[in-house]
Amino acid sequence: xxxxxxxxxxxxxxxxxxxxxxxxxxxxxxxxxxxxxxxxxxxxxxxxxxxxxxxxxxxxxxxxxxxxxxxxxxxxxxxxxxxxxxxxxxxxxxxxxxxxxxxxxxxxxxxxxxxxxxxxxxxxxxxxxxxxxxxxxxxxxxxxxxxxxxxxxxxxxxxxxxx
Numbered sequence: 001x002x003x004x005x006x007x008x009x010x011x012x013x014x015x016x017x018x019x020x021x022x023x024x025x026x027x028x029x030x031x032x033x034x035x036x037x038x039x040x041x042x043x044x045x046x047x048x049x050x051x052x053x054x055x056x057x058x059x060x061x062x063x064x065x066x067x068x069x070x071x072x073x074x075x076x077x078x079x080x081x082x083x084x085x086x087x088x089x090x091x092x093x094x095x096x097x098x099x100x101x102x103x104x105x106x107x108x109x110x111x112x113x114x115x116x117x118x119x120x121x122x123x124x125x126x127x128x129x130x131x132x133x134x135x136x137x138x139x140x141x142x143x144x145x146x147x148x149x150x151x152x153x154x155x156x157x158x159x160x161x162x163x
Contacts, residue, residue, distance in 0.1 A: 016081030052088030061107030
């Protein structure tokens with residue numbers, strides 16, 4: 001059950017530029033397909049090696065990612081208003097990172113399972129395409145940030161930051 005009203009979720013989407021082209025009525029119809037899940041600080045949301053059976057919208061809190069070979073060292077974070085879990089969800093390959101709740105107050109995520117997404121594609125194709133477009137933008141941002149990180153590392157290694 002979702003504790004947000006359709007109006008609150010619509011406003012949240014508008015403020016965080018998620019599915020912002022959906023109308024209030026479309027957001028209300030989308031809510032039928034979503035599940036609200038809450039995770040305590042330190043709780044694993046997605047684990048390394050799992051194949052994604054859901055993706056989620058972070059409604060509150062922050063998550064961090066840890067690689068299997070880095071131990072407990074975080075390799076990235078995502079905040080309220082972002083989409084998570086989309087890579088493994090769409091390519092159906094095992095996850096490379098573990099995602100844990102890292103906010104003291106916990107993390108609230110609206111989850112869309114694969115079964116519900118499959119229904120959504122048939123019953124509400126415009127909404128499904130909108131979610132897919134948001135996933136593409138999310139992955140694009142990830143790739144762009146990786147490019148910036150690689151460029152910064154290259155500058156460091158080849159002279160600007162080296163001593």
